[in-house]
Amino acid sequence: MRGTALVxxxxxxxxxxxxxxxxxxxxxxxxxxxxxxVAANPCSDGSAVxxxxxxxxxxxxxxxxxxxxxxxxxxxxxxxxxLQHTDMSSQTFVVPNFFLTHRLNxxxxxxxxxxxxxxxxxxxxxxxxxxxxxYDTEVKTYYIQPTMSYQITPRLSFGLGxxxxxxxxxxxxxxxxxxxxxxGSLDTLAGLPLGTxxxxxxxxxxxxxxxxxxxxxxxxxxxNGGVIFKVNDHLTLGGHFLTRKTIHFSGNAAFTPVKTGxxxxxxxxxxxxxxxxxxLAAEFGTGAPLxxxxxxxxxxxxxxxxxxxxxxxxxxxxxxxxxxxxxWGWFNQLTVNFTNPGTPPLSDYEGYRDTYGFRLGTEYTYSxxxxxxxxxxxxxxxxxxxxxxxRLPEGSRNSFILGxxxxxxxALHGDASFMYLKQNDRRGRVSEVSTLNTxxxxxxxxLLGAGLSYTF
Numbered sequence: 001m002r003g004t005a006l007v008x009x010x011x012x013x014x015x016x017x018x019x020x021x022x023x024x025x026x027x028x029x030x031x032x033x034x035x036x037x038v039a040a041n042p043c044s045d046g047s048a049v050x051x052x053x054x055x056x057x058x059x060x061x062x063x064x065x066x067x068x069x070x071x072x073x074x075x076x077x078x079x080x081x082x083l084q085h086t087d088m089s090s091q092t093f094v095v096p097n098f099f100l101t102h103r104l105n106x107x108x109x110x111x112x113x114x115x116x117x118x119x120x121x122x123x124x125x126x127x128x129x130x131x132x133x134x135y136d137t138e139v140k141t142y143y144i145q146p147t148m149s150y151q152i153t154p155r156l157s158f159g160l161g162x163x164x165x166x167x168x169x170x171x172x173x174x175x176x177x178x179x180x181x182x183x184g185s186l187d188t189l190a191g192l193p194l195g196t197x198x199x200x201x202x203x204x205x206x207x208x209x210x211x212x213x214x215x216x217x218x219x220x221x222x223x224n225g226g227v228i229f230k231v232n233d234h235l236t237l238g239g240h241f242l243t244r245k246t247i248h249f250s251g252n253a254a255f256t257p258v259k260t261g262x263x264x265x266x267x268x269x270x271x272x273x274x275x276x277x278x279x280l281a282a283e284f285g286t287g288a289p290l291x292x293x294x295x296x297x298x299x300x301x302x303x304x305x306x307x308x309x310x311x312x313x314x315x316x317x318x319x320x321x322x323x324x325x326x327x328w329g330w331f332n333q334l335t336v337n338f339t340n341p342g343t344p345p346l347s348d349y350e351g352y353r354d355t356y357g358f359r360l361g362t363e364y365t366y367s368x369x370x371x372x373x374x375x376x377x378x379x380x381x382x383x384x385x386x387x388x389x390x391r392l393p394e395g396s397r398n399s400f401i402l403g404x405x406x407x408x409x410x411a412l413h414g415d416a417s418f419m420y421l422k423q424n425d426r427r428g429r430v431s432e433v434s435t436l437n438t439x440x441x442x443x444x445x446x447l448l449g450a451g452l453s454y455t456f
Contacts, residue, residue: 023326026069026419027097027115029451033403033417034361035375037320039308040228040238045415045453046099049113049147052226052240053159056109056149062102067415067451069095071120075393075443077130077430089123111147111161116140117242118167118301122391126174129206130390130430136172137391141165141301145224161224165301167247168217177209177260177276183283201264208258209280210290216251222301234312241305244330249297255290257281293340303327308359315365322359328352328382351387355380368407373417375401381426386435388428393441395426403449411455419447
């Protein structure tokens, strides 16, 4: 098989980590309800640790918050030729967050945060033709960030955090026998031209013969900083950045045979029938192209930044807006190296584009105990047309959010939020072999957030 199948499987790693489809910004229930437009005025639950560390100087005392967001995606693919529709498999992801802050004195604020800015996954049924590009992908990144802020003047503050990053990925893909080159180990097929594929001698397209599984992890350090400037009693401006980090991933790939039940007849080239399952068994043996192996690659988690404003209209209303950009353009070329000497390195062009988004939010204080919130978000897509595949069928998206906060006791505050995310339909493909988009992907998601914060 000359390493072809192995390259296809391990090549999923960086593409699965990339692009807006795996970015998570709902890292605080209060912030989520305001559309994430908090660069100039973070929520008082301590989530400024991530959204703008400069905001820690405005929090008096000690705050601890814990929350989670459930993300339930749904979608599908409709092919152009037969108009056959396949739904994504049902999944629900739970994304946790924890923040602890303390104001040391009138100028210095300290904080510690645990959050997940990149994650989620996609899952498709094994009947879907796109299983050969990836049918089950899950990505997790955990950031642990100590943070400090300093008030330069009563109007100007800045903050900086150092985040330890742990990333992991688990990927599953079927391999199509018709696309593989006939290995030299099948001596009975001798005489066929070099480079002949199984499809050329009668094996049907979409014939599963192996299940590929990959798991990989990596760690690194990133920096998170921000600045807040209070123009006057009504208007505040702010900016926030999270630096890119290139993560060195190392992992293991394993391949399990899938029975084809096929016998190959092609006289006169093949003098006797060939049971393909028996003939392919050698390809999974020690040192063969489909034997277990380890692989390494470097993936850049991108820079991201926000600039925004917060306008306090009166004691009850305030409005906010952010412009966000994520620099996915760093991810252009992918190189994967293998320990198996029979498998050459993989080098592939990915061509991701930088994304931008607009975030709008509002908050209305109905009473000293009850606050209503709302927000809207628009994001562009990072993946170019040629990389819209089952593992990441992303597109531009619009999100609509509602939420509320309630003072449960003198020290305990609760928040809840609801988001509906609708992605624009986008054409894509189901095969890594073809470069043509062959159908339409649809995607949407419902997000629910809940959180508690306690002030000491």
